[in-house]
Structures are given as structure tokens and as C-alpha cells.
Amino acid sequence: MKLKNTLGLAIGTLIAATSFGALAQGQGAVEGEAFYKKQYNDSINDVEDGRRPGVSIGYFLTDDVSVNATYEKDDYTRSNNNTGSQKIRGDHFGLKSQYHFGTVGDAIRPYVEGGVSHGSMTNVAADGHTGRDQSTFLTTGAGAKWYITDNLYARAGVEADYKLDNGRWDYAALVGLGVNFGGTGGKVAPAPVAPVAAAPEPEPEAPVAEVVRVQLDVKFDFNKAVVKPNSYGDVKNLADFMKQYPNTTTVVEGHTDNVGPDAYNQKLSQRRADAVKQVLVKDGVSANRVHSVGYGKSRPIADNSTDAGRAANRRVEAQVEATAK
Template sequence: MKLKNTLGVVIGSLIGSLSLSALAQGQGAVEAEIFGKRYFEDSTRDFDEGNLLGGSLGYFLTEDLALVLSYGEYHDIRGDVTNKDIKGSSTGLDAVYHFGEPGPGLRPYLSGGVAHQSIGQAARSGRDHTTQGVLGAGLKYYFTEHFFARAGVDGLYNFDRGDTEWLAGVGVGVNFGGTKPAPIVAAPEPIPEPEPVEEPPQTVRVELDVKFDFDKSVVKEESYGDIKNLADFMNQYPQTSTVVEGHTDSVGTDAYNQALSERRANAVRDVLVNQYGVGAERVDSVGYGESRPVADNATSEGRAINRRVEAEVEAQVQQ
């Protein structure tokens, strides 16, 4: 592959990325870069130092770790004796770990991987093909969320010959296509229930609170006096009406407790209507099951308080 073709692919990626509607660093992001590096060859080679020009494409597996595929071609390398212009290329695959938080600013990195070098030989014809281990370090500076410049150094170990070479270079690139974790938003503070509006002084009220034994809907004898007081008040003020509300504790299923609360409410309604003469059309009943506790269901005392029937009646009196 010719260098101009390689650079064309990389530059095309850079330009294409600018048209994306959602650019972001983070997991799943892609980085495209063009670079220039100075090549410092091992002293056993019979040629001068040169340049490596090319590009890379990386993919972020996480916010910090990326896999980077690179390709570059060697230029300006000449043999010490023959003054021959030596050509070559290098293809590499690196894992790059970034430090710091994604976003504008400085992010140091460390890298490691392998490369395949194909380069001409100064003293004889043919090409030298070698496999190299690569360790690198450097700095990236993100001018914005998406555009960055890089400077770094790579150490190359030749597995075939056992010698070491170096690359030092710079690059510019673009980051696009990633996703960031959604920010953690604290749950809003609950809005307190408004305080009930106090009734005007001319309003009088009678309240009823009848307790029941566990799993029972029979009105206990000690509750009849309270029920009679409510009935007397309603008979004194015949324009009044009421809703008898039944409740349970939390023991049992929702469906069972709903039916039990309705039986309790109906039992108190029957005493008001059938024993104390309140008109049936003036008394409704409803069950709320275990949905409206007034005490802690985790204790036996609290559950006893929640096994109840409530009612209230209000009347306007002349001042």
C-alpha cells in the first residue's frame, strides 16, 4: 500500500467523522489519527535514521482502554555505504490505556503490542521482514471533546534479531462515536402533603374509631357505646351523612385484607342502621385493606392499631 493511499483513508475517516451528529468520548468511541515519527535504528543496521509517516484507527473497549491498528511507511532512510534510498513499512496492533477522565484536557497513556516491519536492506537486495514487540508512553491533549494532539515514544524489540530500536513522534486526530454513562441524578425530595385546612369554628365533628381482633369482623361489645354516640349525633343533625372506612394490618394477602376491611366496615354500618336507627341512605361503607396504616405494622401493638374502622360526621351549628 502506498503512503498516499494510507493517508487518504485516515484523512477520509477524519473528515467523515465531522459529519456525525453525535460525537463523544467514552466506551465505543473511535479515534482516527495521522502521525509522523522519527525512526532511530539499531547500530547493527547499515543505514541512517529516517521517518515513519502514517495513520491509525482505534476503538475504545472502555472509557480508558483502546485497541489501535496502525500503518506507516518509512522515508528518508539511506544506506551508509551505498547511499541507497531504503523503503519500508510497518503495521502494528497496540492496546493503549489512558489515564485521567475523558473530556477536554491532558490524558497520559501507556501502550503495548506487536508490529510487523518490512524494510529494504542497505547491503544487499531484498527486504527484511521482522516481528517486533512494542512498548510506548506519551501524552494526548484534547483541545475539545473530539480533537486531540499526541506526542509519544515507542521502544521496539526485534524478536528475530534480539536488538532494540526507537520511535519518537507526534500526531493529530479526532475522537467520535462513543457513549458516556448517564449522570446520576438525585431523586427529588418528596413534596410534603399540605396541612389539612382547619374547619371554621361553627363546624362540629364527631369521630369514630372501632378496633377489631386479628382476622375478625365482629364488632366488640366495648365499641357499641362509641357507635351509639355517632348515631345520636347523626340523628340530632338529620342533614348529615358519613362513610364508614374499614382497614386491616399487613398480615395476609392484599386481596384477603381488602375483603376483610370491607366486612369490618359493613359490620359497623349495620350497627348504625339496624340498631341505632340511622337512615341507610345516609351511611356508606368502603374498605381500604392494608393500604392506609396509621401505625407500624412491624410490631404487634402497631398492627392492633391498624385493625380498625373509622368514621366522622360534621355539622354546621348556629352561633
């Protein structure tokens, strides 16, 4: 009963922790998790399969690589060789590293892992005698994490433990629930925007020059960063204007709706801005005259609660001004 209460308290703490605004994934994040394993024993004679709940704490060295310290409690594993229904108890302490595939902000991130652990189990001797088995294991495994929110995730995976003492294997299937906090969130600083030189003031009594302007508004499909063919003409108009006025520059600004994690939308908006820049360059504008920057979902122009509003927010905007002679 104490074990169940402890595990329940740990899970409740993980869920409550998601209310803190400082939580974030990515490099520098600390990750805490409570998990439950179904253990299939083969490394110790006369011991049946059991269960192994535990907790772990990890630190992300990069956006993809974490180092994790683990503690696991052997529970309800039984001797089965004429020794009755002895209950086996034990502790496992481990250190492992996980490599996560995909990018920060993805809803599902598969992983592989490897490491070492040390276990100590009581009451494992046969013929009614008690004893303690202390062993070192090499551990490997794989699985996936599902990020329910930016910071709360569920995990499912499989692990295999190789016992160095006798060259035999144990196997486990596991599920877990965890949170992470304190990381960068995978966000990168927006690209610097080139300053636009102000037009010189006209001399007194001189006629005011006419300022001409071209604006661009390209829409994108949901979760896409591909310029649609029906927008090529608008992009070409902007390119022709910039070729007509070779001293002009422009900033191409990418935006998204509010569906999905912040970090993912930031990267998606940058890809959209880069896609429009590539079309401008293909149409003959020098790359150093076009700067692209993504703003994610931070600058909506319409209500994200409607389909039409979200469609309006999935956009890339740009404008160019020039002084006509």
C-alpha cells in the first residue's frame, strides 16, 4: 500500500508541476518521470516474473541527448522452486543516456537508450533459505514519448538488461508519465532584420518625391511551408518591383495559426518565410537583399477560434518602398 501511495503521489506531483510557466523542453531542461515496468526475469534461477515501479531524473545536454539517473523497486517477484510463495524485494540504481529523434516541439519523439545499473535483491536463495543477489547490468532500450502538452508527456518502451555476472538477460515493458522544465524550448533567436535606410529629406522648396510601395500576402495550407502555384504571380510582382528599384531590400515575415506547440510553430513560420525568399531569389532578386524571419503564432491578424481566422493567420507578408524618379 505504501508503494502505491508513493507512486500516486509522484504522478500527481508531475501533473501539478505543469502549472509552472518556466517549464520547457530542449537543451538545459530537467526531466522528471514516474514509471511502471513489467519485468520478465531470466537472470536469476527460481524467480518468477515481477513488477518494478520507479522514478528517474534527467538533464538534456543538447536538444536530443539526455543523461538520466533512475531508481527502481523490485516488488512481488516470487521464488517458485519448492520454496513457497516468498516475496522478493530489491532495489535498482541506474545511469543511462537517451537519444531522441525528431525536433523539440514534435508531439511524438522516439528514442533509444543505453546505460548501466546495479541491483540488489533479497530472498532469492532456493530450499527455503534467504539470501541477497547483488549484480551489475548493462541496459539498452527503445520507445517513444508523447508530449500531451509542451511540458507533460507519456512514455512507452521496452528494455533489456544484460547481467554481467552470468551473461543472461532480463526484459521489461514499461509505461511512464513525466514533465520537463528549464530548457530553451528549442527556440532560436529571430534572424537580424536589416535596417532600411531612411529617404533623405528634400531640400527646401524642392518638389516632394513620390513614394511607391508594393505589398505581398501569401497564404499557406495547414502545417505546410510550400508556396502554392496561385501565389507565384504575386511573388513575381514583388520581384519585378525590386529589380526595377535595385537599391531596395525587404523583410519576409512568416506567421502561423495557434494550432500546435510554440517551438514547432516558430520553426514552421521560419520555413514559410524561407520558402517565399527562395521564390524571390529564383525570380532574380539577390539573396542579400531579402531577409526572412519567422514569428510563429505571436502576431495573429484574425480570430484563431474559427477556420477562416486560422487560414488568414497562416501567411507570409512583405512590403517594399521606393522613391520614384
